[in-house]
Amino acid sequence: MSDMQSKDISYEVVHYHTELPFKILNVHKKDLYPNKDLSAVSDVLDHWHNELEIVYSYSDDGEYFTDGIAHPLKKGLFIIVNTRSIHKVISNRTTPYDKLPPTLTTVLQISDSFLRNYIPNFDELYFIPVFKPGEERPAEIMKDLAQYADGKPLTKYENMRLLGLVHELLYFICKDDLSLKDTELPEKSRKNADILRKIISYTEENYDGAINEMSVAETFGYSASYFSRFFKSNMGITYKEFLTRMRVNAAKDSLVQTQKSVLEIAMDCGFSDSRGLINMFNKLEGITPLQYRKKYAETV
Template sequence: MNHEFFEYEKDKPYIFIPVHSSTGSKVNERLFSHWHEELEIAYCKKGNARHYINGEIIDEKPGHVIVTNSEFMHSIMPGIKDDSAIEIVTYVLIIRPSFLKACFPSYDEIYFSNKETIASAAISEIFENLFELENAENSKLSFLHAESLILELLYQLSRKGVVRRNEVDNINVQKDIERMKGVISFIKDHFREKIPQSLVAEKFYFSISYFSRYFKKMMGVSYSEFLLNYRLYKAESELVTTSKSIMDIAVNNGFADDRRFIISFKKKFGCTPLQYRKHDRSINGNF
């Protein structure tokens, strides 16, 4: 998935997604770079999260909110402290563009800014209430309650700073970002093939040295690490949803052989693919 599209429940102007991850746990697709038309608001409930938004690095602590504007390329990673993994629990709120445009007639001309730390008891309470509503029985009244909470959240965010789009747009930076979106789409379409960094850099008209630096700045990881993590994510999905052999899964997801796949998988998940499959099926039942 590259440019992300969402399906909404009828008349519901938002999607609420709890994201639970750590540096040593199951790979979560929302942690990979993606972009979409919707406004995305992430509230950190637990742990330290690091956001990469159009190449900008923003560290988020519990109680803080990070806003990702429409079409911004972004990803979330667990923070690191003392070389150990930190578990993160983040509530992600996706807001429908039509709802936003009804609230802000000039929505297409503005950005929400992350320059100031956004954290308050009022915002924390809004997200906790939204979480409770998501886990309660749906009704028209609960939808109305949720919409009122989102309106209050937008009001709180607007007080922290809204800037005009033409004040922050940089044409050259935007061109590089659009090229990087093409790179991510290419990787996700061709991850099963041999796609060395030099090939991708040349295809998108980057010098190899600039591409290497720019990719890590934008994604937070090197090209090779991003490609490996994406292959592991896709392989993990096949591991728990199919009965394919370890060899078939390895080859189908870009690994040269099952030995290299097993080594990489164990380093990421702390167990072999076969052990992971057995553990998953002992919890969720046989495929």
């Protein structure tokens, strides 16, 4: 989820904890309501990401907003958040804490590049936000996936089982819930989303090199000032912040998956030296790269 304290629309870089092209997480009431105080809830404010987000609700508490439209949460309801759709979650703060289930929702975030492998015209399509399956199987799949939430270590061959469950869930949603994007979204929103997708893809392919806001603006034929305003207004963060987050996330993967030194990882991820990576890691994660490597290694 996004930075819950942010008042701006922010871009979320989803970090996958396994080699699978999706992330599963459960939202628990004990985490959402500190000290059982309904007035102290941390709502998930406006944010967006490249991933398709599938939300399954276990309660009637709160509203899911997608592209400015409110969808009241209901037990057994699916909310589909399209790639690059701005969304947020607001609690209704009326259901007594003791009446809420331990887990409020299960969230599945699926890589857009993975989806494009199976849906050739993916960028022309739009999932209807409120999905009401006519059968029980999709709910059963989400409850099954919930058991593997939050980066839980997988035993031998479980990755194949999880991949099969996600494929089956996507089958149900795609056959019943897809519409043409140009019938659902205004033209300006579609054009901005397409431009941003190209900028993000370019950054993903080149973050390890000597790129910056000015060079990327030039690549796409924009002045530096226009590119800066366009990116910030649509993403909620500057291009420099976005690029730094992407580089730090790449460093996370390398810290866990390799034994490379911090300097080697810094150079591989586009930082000019190890100090740059350490400073940004401390700022964004609150710990050093080596502390992150040690902490994550102890949880897998």
